[in-house]
Amino acid sequence: MEKLLIVKLGGKVLADESKLNAALSSFADSSLRKILIHGGGNEASDLAEKMNVPVKMIEGRRITDDSMLEIVTMVYGGLINKKIVAQLQSLKINAIGMSGADGNIILSERRPVKTIDYGNVGDIKKINSGNLVKLLENDFVPTICALTHDGKGQLLNTNADTIAAAIAETLSECYDVELCYCFEFRGVLENVADKNSVIPEIDNKEFEKMKISGSINDGMIPKIFNALEASKKGVQKVYICSYESLDHPSKGTQICFK
Amino acid sequence: MEKLLIVKLGGKVLADESKLNAALSSFADSSLRKILIHGGGNEASDLAEKMNVPVKMIEGRRITDDSMLEIVTMVYGGLINKKIVAQLQSLKINAIGMSGADGNIILSERRPVKTIDYGNVGDIKKINSGNLVKLLENDFVPTICALTHDGKGQLLNTNADTIAAAIAETLSECYDVELCYCFEFRGVLENVADKNSVIPEIDNKEFEKMKISGSINDGMIPKIFNALEASKKGVQKVYICSYESLDHPSKGTQICFK
Numbered sequence: 001m002e003k004l005l006i007v008k009l010g011g012k013v014l015a016d017e018s019k020l021n022a023a024l025s026s027f028a029d030s031s032l033r034k035i036l037i038h039g040g041g042n043e044a045s046d047l048a049e050k051m052n053v054p055v056k057m058i059e060g061r062r063i064t065d066d067s068m069l070e071i072v073t074m075v076y077g078g079l080i081n082k083k084i085v086a087q088l089q090s091l092k093i094n095a096i097g098m099s100g101a102d103g104n105i106i107l108s109e110r111r112p113v114k115t116i117d118y119g120n121v122g123d124i125k126k127i128n129s130g131n132l133v134k135l136l137e138n139d140f141v142p143t144i145c146a147l148t149h150d151g152k153g154q155l156l157n158t159n160a161d162t163i164a165a166a167i168a169e170t171l172s173e174c175y176d177v178e179l180c181y182c183f184e185f186r187g188v189l190e191n192v193a194d195k196n197s198v199i200p201e202i203d204n205k206e207f208e209k210m211k212i213s214g215s216i217n218d219g220m221i222p223k224i225f226n227a228l229e230a231s232k233k234g235v236q237k238v239y240i241c242s243y244e245s246l247d248h249p250s251k252g253t254q255i256c257f258k
Numbered sequence: 259m260e261k262l263l264i265v266k267l268g269g270k271v272l273a274d275e276s277k278l279n280a281a282l283s284s285f286a287d288s289s290l291r292k293i294l295i296h297g298g299g300n301e302a303s304d305l306a307e308k309m310n311v312p313v314k315m316i317e318g319r320r321i322t323d324d325s326m327l328e329i330v331t332m333v334y335g336g337l338i339n340k341k342i343v344a345q346l347q348s349l350k351i352n353a354i355g356m357s358g359a360d361g362n363i364i365l366s367e368r369r370p371v372k373t374i375d376y377g378n379v380g381d382i383k384k385i386n387s388g389n390l391v392k393l394l395e396n397d398f399v400p401t402i403c404a405l406t407h408d409g410k411g412q413l414l415n416t417n418a419d420t421i422a423a424a425i426a427e428t429l430s431e432c433y434d435v436e437l438c439y440c441f442e443f444r445g446v447l448e449n450v451a452d453k454n455s456v457i458p459e460i461d462n463k464e465f466e467k468m469k470i471s472g473s474i475n476d477g478m479i480p481k482i483f484n485a486l487e488a489s490k491k492g493v494q495k496v497y498i499c500s501y502e503s504l505d506h507p508s509k510g511t512q513i514c515f516k
Contacts (some may be wrong), residue, residue, distance in 0.1 A: 073340050074337050078339075081335070081336075084357060089359055089362050097335075098355070101355075103353075138392045140389075154344065193493045241395050
């Protein structure tokens with residue numbers, strides 16, 4: 001199978017122009033077919049503040065009422081997506097910006113209200129791999145923001161990490177996928193004080209041990225958990241790596257479910 | 259040659275939810291390959307007001323400084339484009355939302371400063387028909403907003419009527435194009451008081467006579483002028499028609515350069 005690189009750009013990279021440019025350059029340097037996925041939560045909160053729309057978060061998840069949906073649609077689908085696309089085009093990468101509604105690539109359903117009403121938040125039902133493959137095979141680079149739709153005209157806000165994992169899982173049936181969650185470090189570090197102490201590989205057993213021994217930073221736990229889930233569901237290779245080495249993700253930490 | 263429908267949605271249709279839905283339904287009803295083009299000037303001005311960004315217009319053209327470019331990128335590329343795409347998808351139309359940067363479909367250059375500095379406004383240099391044709395032939399419906407790029411990473415604001423004409427002209431080399439500028443009337447009216455008095459056809463000679471006799475509404479002059487220019491440059495059929503008859507644009511007024 002042909003290789004496919006799928007990169008999720010993290011929040012701290014999006015928020016810093018020089019980091020974003022470095023990330024897009026290293027992404028452009030990869031010669032593989034590829035897909036970029038991004039959110040933009042900090043930027044959405046900034047716009048909300050300017051517009052006096054209250055930002056409500058529960059356990060790190062955004063409550064998306066109608067006003068907030070307009071804001072994330074503008075910020076994720078407009079401001080950030082078009083900025084990234086224009087920048088990638090200047091690097092001769094044939095980016096095409098998309099939400100999950102475009103080409104019907106990500107169908108979701110509104111999250112049911114249990115104890116919390118998240119509002120216009122969508123849980124992924126189906127990745128339309130047919131249209132994504134058509135774009136990839138025609139040499140486009142889908143550049144996907146954290147919006148999905150319900151197929152009935154309603155846009156929904158969906159976490160970008162989850163989108164990246166779902167797309168990687170679905171496309172792992174027709175490509176040899178490398179999924180990269182990138183961030184500001186070179187990989188998962190043995191010792192946070194030593195930026196070169198990258199752990200080359202973490203599997204599920206190792207991860208359990210690290211959690212028990214407390215040798216792992218709390219912030220890293222959900223990142224590694226998500227990456228392990230993707231590996232478990234069949235994504236061929238999953239990495240946590242630096243935004244500066246998207247063309248060589250194996251310099252980071254490979255996360256394997258065994 | 260195969261037929262291709264290219265529709266420019268006007269401002270008054272965009273601003274009214276029920277009109278917009280009717281327009282998208284009649285667009286969806288057409289069985290031709292098709293492209294939709296939209297602006298969103300009124301909505302951009304509304305957001306600017308909410309954000310206390312001054313709106314500056316000279317002779318109906320928007321001065322686009324950096325703050326205003328962010329606003330039009332959010333409104334045209336995000337809010338309006340994604341809303342239209344989600345609505346078209348709910349009507350089983352495989353819309354894919356785009357700016358001119360996506361797929362590098364519209365390359366422009368910043369308008370040179372003569373007496374007026376329009377700021378981040380782009381004049382079209384080239385329509386990349388290759389990527390548009392790839393999308394059309396793969397059964398996507400490009401849904402294009404009024405943003406272009408300079409190929410060096412800079413987004414620019416470009417008039418949607420001009421984009422529609424430029425795309426129609428370029429694609430008239432490989433398709434039998436029907437270009438429709440739609441609005442709230444059934445066509446150009448003989449008598450403004452009689453909504454059924456649609457003039458079936460206007461050519462350049464007729465247009466000159468109408469201007470001299472004053473039998474034509476001032477607001478219609480630039481619309482007909484633009485349509486005549488497109489016809490002159492080789493677009494096979496050009497119509498000014500109702501947003502409710504995009505599946506049968508010949509019910510409106512055909513504009514022919516002879």
